[in-house]
Amino acid sequence: MKVSREFYLLSNGASVPWAEIPEWPGEEFIAATAAELERGGRLAAWFGVPENAATRLVAVIAFDADNTLAVGRSAPLTKSYPSLTLHHPQAHLFEREVWEQHGLVPAGHPWLKPVRRQNGDHPAVGNFFEVVGGEVHEVAVGPVHAGIIEPGHFRFQCNGEEVLHLEIALGYQHRGVEEALAGGPHRATMSQMETVAGDTTIGHATAYAMTLEALAGTEAPLRAQWLRAIALELERLANHTGDLGALAGDVAFLPTAAACGKIRGDFLNLSALICGNRFGRGLVRPGGCKLDLEPERAAQLLAKLRVALGEVNQAAEWLWDANSVRARFELTGTVSHRQANEIGLVGVAARASGLLRDVRFDHPAGWHRFAQMPVSTWPDGDVFARARVRWLEIQRSGKFLEEQLATPPDGEIQDGGLTPAADALAVALVEGWRGEICHVALTDGAGKFRRYKIIDPSFHNWAGLALALRRQAISDFPLCNKSFNLSYCGFDL
């Protein structure tokens, strides 16, 4: 057991009274957090909680191999604290976010600038890292991009075709999700959770439901947990299939691009078969699921699933068979194992750099305590690896679904009302199709949200895309970008 005894330890989907979380003065808290990270911990969440005129920092550190989460907090701080980023780059964006939201300065942070620019200025205003030289030029792309895609700004420093540095400026999609949650749950909260990142409705809705259930000291009925696990894998299948198709499209390999575009829709229609909505809206609710998957419906789902899996299998075979595809995928956009670990990548991107990191395996909660699937990894860290991990996961999700649909648990699908505990903090992790979704809820004395923190996997992973572009041809940007396929709105919140 490598875990420190000082932080409060809890498992995924559990809660802790706020007063029981150990507290350190500013600098000691940073040192304690750094010690946990050096022990092999990973920063799952780092955020501020306003208290009077000051701000407390809260750290949630994941010890993946031990299936454990460690929570600690600082005493109320007002001005600054020594930056963690210098020794632990995975904290870089968290510290910038805390600075933007609460004004706490991480002293010594090497690149302190806003994350979303919520206070008047537009996101791409301000200084960008600049490379100077006679042959060097700068390329600015976005916020409005060429395809049907969310907005973001990319600033490239290039030497000829070669990208020396990419800086990504986001915030265009900022809708004020977290601030709207304060004092909640409100009547719009559930639908806001379902649209934090609209392609990850089941992932975020499940994380939200889990935090409320943890705060109420209960869990959803087993049948609901089973159905959530099924819906989560359907979401993964649809998005991974779409990504394989889009990757094929970006290297002009049209057979797989055309086929996967259609099959992706077939998977979305399976979600719609369960709940009427192609993105799974209206299914997951705190305390269970709103709708059941009755035996006839499950049989229909299984039959259609098998057809779609057969089709995606064929489309993927074409892709792996084509030398022209391999030549474009291999050694493009490489993120090394060391870099991935240092910047704290999660999900597909982490596993494609050889990191064994999967919430379903490391921090099993809900149905994943009873039903597992192998973690899919690939060592190379390039576009090929990220495509390959998706393909492995498509096969394993398919198999998982076939097994689970054959053995449904009995029982209720929805429990009655939940009463969240007062002055408590709950943490929920869910392995969405992009990677680790982390929700942390802190209640006030009345059991309402005092602070609700959402960390979409994209928050960890955008820096991975920036690193992947180094020493690449700028013409490979679309391909690299698609191989990560990160969420803008999930980041911008």
Place this chain on the structure above:
Amino acid sequence: MFVFDTILHRAKHGCQTMAYPHGPPPALPERHGGALRVDATKCAEGCNACVPVCPTKAIIREPGKTVALDLGKCIFCAACVEVCPTHAITQTKDHRMAVRRREDLILGEPGAEEIRLAAALDGKLKKLFGRSLRLRQVSAGGCSACEADTNVLGTIGWDLGRFGIQFVASPRHADGLLITGAVSRNMELALKKTYAAVPAPKIVIAVGACAIAGGPFIGHPQILNGATSVVPVDLFVPGCPPHPLTILDGLLRLLDRLGQK
């Protein structure tokens, strides 16, 4: 070898594009309720059950008046349908929802129980765009679901290109914008500039509850409650997100490509 496989596959499967609109539309999912219908004359005296359950405050009932539901704000959760004791609010299973005027989405009063479907572009615009429409898509605070179900129209099953409708990379090549998202403050300037870059005459299509009125984020200080805050809108397509069929229906209705359907 994929070369032979793909040719064989193509020969075996033939054209995979749906017959619609010449044939029947693909069926909506069984649990998809379609457009709502509100018959306010059925409202029970003093009943207010639907108002507090609506997450986006799409339903209002002013004292002394009957209930009014704004389908532009609706995210189709059907909570109101479930609580209505008199079945004044029902789901129609109808995929057709696009309208030309914002007020055509207000349901409730006699004669306005259902939405008033969009009329086609008239005269000059129809002549210009009816057989060839190039759109620039702008996501401005969208969650990527409306974007995804717009994108899907380009896949082989829907094949939007067969109607002469195409999404283009530059606003300067476009005849109009298709906007998704609640229009975040941070996208306001970009949206204005993109609109300005489209040569006149131009049209604007707002897709999804967010783009019409703000969706689940309605009233947040960080958003502008939809596209009409920044640009004039010619077609509103409700939904959260709208089913691809609903979006396609709206586009074809606008271009007068559906006849009497």
